[in-house]
Amino acid sequence: xxxxxxxxxxxxxxxxxxxxxxxxxxxxxxxxxxxxxxxxxxxxxxxxxxxxxxxxxxxxxxxxxxxxxxxxxxxxxxxxxxxxxxxxxx
Numbered sequence: 001x002x003x004x005x006x007x008x009x010x011x012x013x014x015x016x017x018x019x020x021x022x023x024x025x026x027x028x029x030x031x032x033x034x035x036x037x038x039x040x041x042x043x044x045x046x047x048x049x050x051x052x053x054x055x056x057x058x059x060x061x062x063x064x065x066x067x068x069x070x071x072x073x074x075x076x077x078x079x080x081x082x083x084x085x086x087x088x089x090x
Contacts, residue, residue: 041071049081055090
């Protein structure tokens with residue numbers, strides 16, 4: 001039976017090491033912000049997926065929840081949830 005999946009959202013698990021090169025070189029918040037949010041990440045895990053845009057131009061860019069990549073790298077977590085979106089340009 002044909003099913004419309006156009007309004008659904010699914011994520012996949014991706015290795016942190018593959019996402020790390022796409023993250024900003026500096027954390028966008030303060031050290032106190034990082035420490036507090038990192039402790040919440042350790043306690044509860046990722047509360048949302050990382051948003052990753054894949055462009056037809058062959059580029060990829062993290063467009064949301066980049067903090068999760070930072071926290072995963074800091075904690076040694078091997079994989080994080082990622083929501084993929086396909087765009088003309090990334």
